[in-house]
Amino acid sequence: MDEQQWIANLLKENDRDAKLTEKQIKILQAAVETFAEKGYASTSTSEIAKKAGVAEGTIFRHYKTKKDLLLAIVIPTLTKVIVPTVAKEFAKDVFENQYESYEDFLRALIKNRYHFIKKNLPLVRIFWQEFAFHPEIKEEFQKAFTENVYQRFKEMVEQFQEKGEIVELPTASIIRMTITTIGGFFLTRFVIMPEHEWDDEVEIERTIQFLMNGLRKR
Amino acid sequence: MDEQQWIANLLKENDRDAKLTEKQIKILQAAVETFAEKGYASTSTSEIAKKAGVAEGTIFRHYKTKKDLLLAIVIPTLTKVIVPTVAKEFAKDVFENQYESYEDFLRALIKNRYHFIKKNLPLVRIFWQEFAFHPEIKEEFQKAFTENVYQRFKEMVEQFQEKGEIVELPTASIIRMTITTIGGFFLTRFVIMPEHEWDDEVEIERTIQFLMNGLRKR
Amino acid sequence: MDEQQWIANLLKENDRDAKLTEKQIKILQAAVETFAEKGYASTSTSEIAKKAGVAEGTIFRHYKTKKDLLLAIVIPTLTKVIVPTVAKEFAKDVFENQYESYEDFLRALIKNRYHFIKKNLPLVRIFWQEFAFHPEIKEEFQKAFTENVYQRFKEMVEQFQEKGEIVELPTASIIRMTITTIGGFFLTRFVIMPEHEWDDEVEIERTIQFLMNGLRKR
Amino acid sequence: MDEQQWIANLLKENDRDAKLTEKQIKILQAAVETFAEKGYASTSTSEIAKKAGVAEGTIFRHYKTKKDLLLAIVIPTLTKVIVPTVAKEFAKDVFENQYESYEDFLRALIKNRYHFIKKNLPLVRIFWQEFAFHPEIKEEFQKAFTENVYQRFKEMVEQFQEKGEIVELPTASIIRMTITTIGGFFLTRFVIMPEHEWDDEVEIERTIQFLMNGLRKR
DNA sequence: CATGAATGAGTCTTCATTCAT
DNA sequence: GATGAATGAAGACTCATTCAT
Numbered sequence: 001m002d003e004q005q006w007i008a009n010l011l012k013e014n015d016r017d018a019k020l021t022e023k024q025i026k027i028l029q030a031a032v033e034t035f036a037e038k039g040y041a042s043t044s045t046s047e048i049a050k051k052a053g054v055a056e057g058t059i060f061r062h063y064k065t066k067k068d069l070l071l072a073i074v075i076p077t078l079t080k081v082i083v084p085t086v087a088k089e090f091a092k093d094v095f096e097n098q099y100e101s102y103e104d105f106l107r108a109l110i111k112n113r114y115h116f117i118k119k120n121l122p123l124v125r126i127f128w129q130e131f132a133f134h135p136e137i138k139e140e141f142q143k144a145f146t147e148n149v150y151q152r153f154k155e156m157v158e159q160f161q162e163k164g165e166i167v168e169l170p171t172a173s174i175i176r177m178t179i180t181t182i183g184g185f186f187l188t189r190f191v192i193m194p195e196h197e198w199d200d201e202v203e204i205e206r207t208i209q210f211l212m213n214g215l216r217k218r
Numbered sequence: 219m220d221e222q223q224w225i226a227n228l229l230k231e232n233d234r235d236a237k238l239t240e241k242q243i244k245i246l247q248a249a250v251e252t253f254a255e256k257g258y259a260s261t262s263t264s265e266i267a268k269k270a271g272v273a274e275g276t277i278f279r280h281y282k283t284k285k286d287l288l289l290a291i292v293i294p295t296l297t298k299v300i301v302p303t304v305a306k307e308f309a310k311d312v313f314e315n316q317y318e319s320y321e322d323f324l325r326a327l328i329k330n331r332y333h334f335i336k337k338n339l340p341l342v343r344i345f346w347q348e349f350a351f352h353p354e355i356k357e358e359f360q361k362a363f364t365e366n367v368y369q370r371f372k373e374m375v376e377q378f379q380e381k382g383e384i385v386e387l388p389t390a391s392i393i394r395m396t397i398t399t400i401g402g403f404f405l406t407r408f409v410i411m412p413e414h415e416w417d418d419e420v421e422i423e424r425t426i427q428f429l430m431n432g433l434r435k436r
Numbered sequence: 437m438d439e440q441q442w443i444a445n446l447l448k449e450n451d452r453d454a455k456l457t458e459k460q461i462k463i464l465q466a467a468v469e470t471f472a473e474k475g476y477a478s479t480s481t482s483e484i485a486k487k488a489g490v491a492e493g494t495i496f497r498h499y500k501t502k503k504d505l506l507l508a509i510v511i512p513t514l515t516k517v518i519v520p521t522v523a524k525e526f527a528k529d530v531f532e533n534q535y536e537s538y539e540d541f542l543r544a545l546i547k548n549r550y551h552f553i554k555k556n557l558p559l560v561r562i563f564w565q566e567f568a569f570h571p572e573i574k575e576e577f578q579k580a581f582t583e584n585v586y587q588r589f590k591e592m593v594e595q596f597q598e599k600g601e602i603v604e605l606p607t608a609s610i611i612r613m614t615i616t617t618i619g620g621f622f623l624t625r626f627v628i629m630p631e632h633e634w635d636d637e638v639e640i641e642r643t644i645q646f647l648m649n650g651l652r653k654r
Numbered sequence: 655m656d657e658q659q660w661i662a663n664l665l666k667e668n669d670r671d672a673k674l675t676e677k678q679i680k681i682l683q684a685a686v687e688t689f690a691e692k693g694y695a696s697t698s699t700s701e702i703a704k705k706a707g708v709a710e711g712t713i714f715r716h717y718k719t720k721k722d723l724l725l726a727i728v729i730p731t732l733t734k735v736i737v738p739t740v741a742k743e744f745a746k747d748v749f750e751n752q753y754e755s756y757e758d759f760l761r762a763l764i765k766n767r768y769h770f771i772k773k774n775l776p777l778v779r780i781f782w783q784e785f786a787f788h789p790e791i792k793e794e795f796q797k798a799f800t801e802n803v804y805q806r807f808k809e810m811v812e813q814f815q816e817k818g819e820i821v822e823l824p825t826a827s828i829i830r831m832t833i834t835t836i837g838g839f840f841l842t843r844f845v846i847m848p849e850h851e852w853d854d855e856v857e858i859e860r861t862i863q864f865l866m867n868g869l870r871k872r
Numbered sequence: 873c874a875t876g877a878a879t880g881a882g883t884c885t886t887c888a889t890t891c892a893t
Numbered sequence: 894g895a896t897g898a899a900t901g902a903a904g905a906c907t908c909a910t911t912c913a914t
Contacts (some may be wrong), residue, residue, distance in 0.1 A: 021898075039351050045884060055900045059316035060885060062898095129350065132343070132409070134255050169424065176406055177399070179430050184398020191350070206387065210395050214432035262908060273875040278910065347892080459895080475787050477695035480887060490895040496889060561786070568783065568845070569693050605860065613864050616838020617831070624830055627786070642823065646831050650868035675877075699905060709879045714906060716877095875914085883907070890900080 024062050026052040031123055036122035040130050067134075074130065074137050077123045078144045088136050102160040103212050110182050110204055117186055125191070150175070166215045174215060181211050242280055249287055254340035256331075258348050269381050285352075292348065292355050293294040294363045295341045320378040321430050328400050328422055335404055370391070384433045392433060399429050443543035460498055462488040467505055476506050476566050501568075510566065510573050513559045514580045538596040539648050546618050546640055553622055561627070586611070599645060602651045617647050680706040680718050685723055690776035694724050694784050721788075728784065728791050731777045732798045756814040756868050761801055764836050764858055777844070804829070820869045828869060835865050 020028075030052035034043045045066055049056040063069040099105040117124055131137055157174050160166050166174065185207045189198060238246075248270035252261045264286050267274045281287040317323040335342055349355055375392050378384050384392065403425045407416060456464075466488035470479045481502055485492045499505040535541040553560055567573055594611050596602050604612065621643045625634060673697065674682075684706035688697045699720055703710040717723040720850055753759040772779055811828050814820050839861045843852060 023899080039259060040255075041257055042351070044882075046882085056884090057886080057901065058899055061900095064885090066884065125350070129347070132347065133260070173421070173424055176402075177425070180402020180406060181395070181399055182407075184394075184402045187401075188394055188398060203391070206391055207395070210432040213434070214428040215434075216431070218431075239873090263910085264908070274909090275875055275877095275911080276873085279874070282910095284909065457894085474697055475693075477693060478787070481889085482887070492888090493890080493896055493898095494894085497894070497896095500889095502888065510674070565783070565786065568779070569696065609857070609860055612838075612842055613835070616842060617835055619841075620830075620834020620838045624834060639827070642827055643831070646868040648746070649872075650864040652867070654867075677878080698903075700903085710905090711880065711907080712878055715879095718906090720905065876896105877911105877913095879909100879911080881908095884905095886904070887902095888900100890898105891896105892898095893896085 014117070019064075023052070023054050027054060027062065027069075028073065029058055031110060032073055032122050035070065035130075036125045040066075040126070040133075045069075062088055070126075070134070071136060073123065074134075075140055076128050077120070077127055078137075078140050099156075102157075102166050102215070105156055105160075106178070106182075106208050106211060107204075110185075110208065113182065113186070114200070114204065117190060121190060124159065128191075147189065161217075164217055167217045169215075177214065178211060181207065181214075239268070241272050241276060245280065246291060250291055250340050251343065253288065253291070253348075254343045258344070258351075260309075263287075288344075288348065288352070289354060291341065292345050293358055295338070295345055296355075296359075303324055314317050317374075320375075320384050320433070321426060322366060323374055323378075324396070324426050324429060325422075328403075328426065331400065332418070332422065333402070342435060346409075379435075382435055385435045388435075395432065396429060399425065399432075400424060454494065454566070459488070459494060463490060463498065463505075464509065468509055468558050468562065471506065471509070471566075472636050474563045476562070476569075480506075506562075506566065506570070507558070507572060510563050510570075511576055513563055514573075514576050527574055535592075538593075538602050538651070539644060541592060541596075542614070542618075542647060543640075545629050546621075549618065549622070550636070550640065553626060557626060564627075597653075600653055603653045605651075613650065614647060617643065617650075655841075667748070675716075677706070677708050677712055681708060681713055681716065681723075682727065685782065686776050689724065689727070689784075690779045694720075694780070694787075696861060704834055724780075724784065724788070725790060727777065727787075728781050729794055731774070731781055732791075732794050753810075756811075756820050756869070757862060759810055759814075759816070760865060762861050763857075764839075764862065766856065767836065767840070771844060775844060782845075815871075818871055821871045823869075831868065835861065836869075 027048065030048045031043075034048055034051060045059055046056050048069075052059075059069065063072055099108070121213055127137070127141075131141065153175050154171050157166070157171050161168060161171075185203065189200075189203070221348065245266065248266045249261075252266055252269060263277055264274050266287075267277055277287065281290055317326070345355070345359075370387050371393050375384070375389050379386060379389075381425075403421070407418075407421070443481065443503065446534070463484065466484045467479075470484055470487060481495055482492050482504075485495055488495075499508055562572070563577075584641070589611050590607050593602070593607050597604060597607075621639070625636075681702065684702045685697075688702055688705060699713055700710050702723075703713055706713075713723065717726055753762070781791070781795075785795065807829050808825050811820070811825050815822060815825075839857065843854075843857070
């Protein structure tokens, strides 16, 4: 029920309408699980149906095609999760605070994303895997990123460049390095070596220090 | 012809035997191209056959199953390309030199990998995409990495830690940061924003400086 | 409303009972339209429902199966339209007049049918198309034709054979020639070349003359 | 074998190439049979496969879609059967003879078509049924008719109008009446009342007389 | 060695029909 | 009466794989 709730909330079209049926939720859950595990192309609709405990036809009553089902999972993960989470909770959490240093900002950012990824690992995996093969997803992502994240990120960077805390490289490079360093940590942590025993607290702090050393003005 | 040569050399079982017939080469080329573009699961053997200009049955004469064909592409890309290329050319190029500084080593490493990826982008993409879904690949990769790359990398790091050039973090962390930073650059450069206009020379140097700043002992 | 009325009157079970609800009428209209355009087998009930603006289930409340819906359209088109229309209006119009000549009878017949077909083209098309595949329809038609039309037609023919106007061929042959000639005209006119510019008055008269020349005693 | 031969000859793309496999012939036969009996839309490919004694996949190796299979049956029936049969054998038989009278021409025409239809009844039924729903068929037919039949028919009619044998109506009307009268006979004979006991010789002669009476100049 | 026709299990999708609300 | 979510059997079509030539 609890488990059902969050995925339902996450994926329904918007918070007002959208009474997802119980079956719809089960379908989405089963799809997320299976897509994440085997990939979109290798997952059959009959398998999803079986796992969801519904008839195969039921899937197609709600999602006209298999691809619609994928997009129904991935697009909200972007527009609802990256965008508003970023824009509302996350941004409140991250951007709209007044940080005393870029380091503090980094710490907030990395912790926020850490918890988000940990919670939504299957969704993130699906997004990551299918990103390359579905132009719709790629476009949606770039739009979401450009419109919502990039601008705020830029302002943040410039603010601390002006304060003389971080180096005067082009903003784009700084953003890229920040993101890839953090992304690289998450990738190693959650995708490549998830079974390794991680001391997450330490590793996060280490990553922050590394980043700060790399970016600090001196 | 030239094009054919390198992929033939790259993929044939080992440098001695292995007279790949013309058809085999065409099959491998077609497979690499198509797997990279659409993903393994979404590629049909008949499509490969058509693109390679051979009969459908011919593929199965050389590769018992479709998966065999994938592995015939990916495993050598690891064992021949990561391993011996690393061990012979690359390692000659990278590890077996005497570097005056970690920075020089980084520069050699990043440039070597840059050219390799640029040349083998489709192969890298396939590896990257299928990595998650095929345990064989994952294992083979981890074996290759652990046995060949990790140990040499570690020695290199320790050498410059002793010299007092780089910081005394755990070797594993330093390796991870080095690799993810470089990997992050390549990912952005070749996968996420390949169409962006890059000044590669500048960007590489920037990445090196960032890494060095992050790792330098102070 | 007007449009609704005639199809309602045409199709309701019989003139007394049969208060077809508004929804029923809409279903029938949608079904007629779609069956005529795409054929019975290629029409889905959901399509009809959508076109009629009712829920899918509603159709099955009124017609147990899809085939029932077809028969609800076709059978009245026969029993109400061929039979009573023939027997009452048409027959009043056609058979029960005293014609001075077979030619006058033909003229009345062809004009009456011309207007009927023009008005009911979709119904006629459905009947025509499905005739071959549904024994019920075939039987119903043959019954209706034999019981109601053939006998009266025969009397008409014999009457003018006795008067010496038309030739002494077997009645069946004369009826067949009359019907196929007229039918052939309608077929060309409404099915094969509907978009051709027809001068119907002239063409009808020409058909009558042709028939009379073919049948006239000399 | 014999049975197989004619349908193979009839349907293969052209007399030279076209080695239809045994299986292909079986598929075509099964398809013709079933389409004729139940209509295209109501026939399933699995049914055809079963009847043909092949795997369902085999059908799609030869005909990319179910509709392709239909067209592979119907179009040759037009272009090979209407056209060249008309243009070569039939036309030799019918048009290129020197007829002494329109009546002789009619007799040749009707007998030729009588045998053709009798032999190819299923094909004719399919054509007739699907004509209305598939624009491709309609267009192909109109092309075939206009290009091959109409012109020759017209010359024939005009020739006998000049000789004063037949009436001076517009050629189009005369052709239409000729065709619909003959068509009407065939329709009644083969479609509407095939089980009736027909004395075909007599009925054909009667039809000719009727037509001639209708068209004779007087 | 290479071919390509043949296979049949499996894929996504549609559809007539049912039934709880 | 009307709805529309749910069903599952059936539909068209795909595909990896085999095998006779």
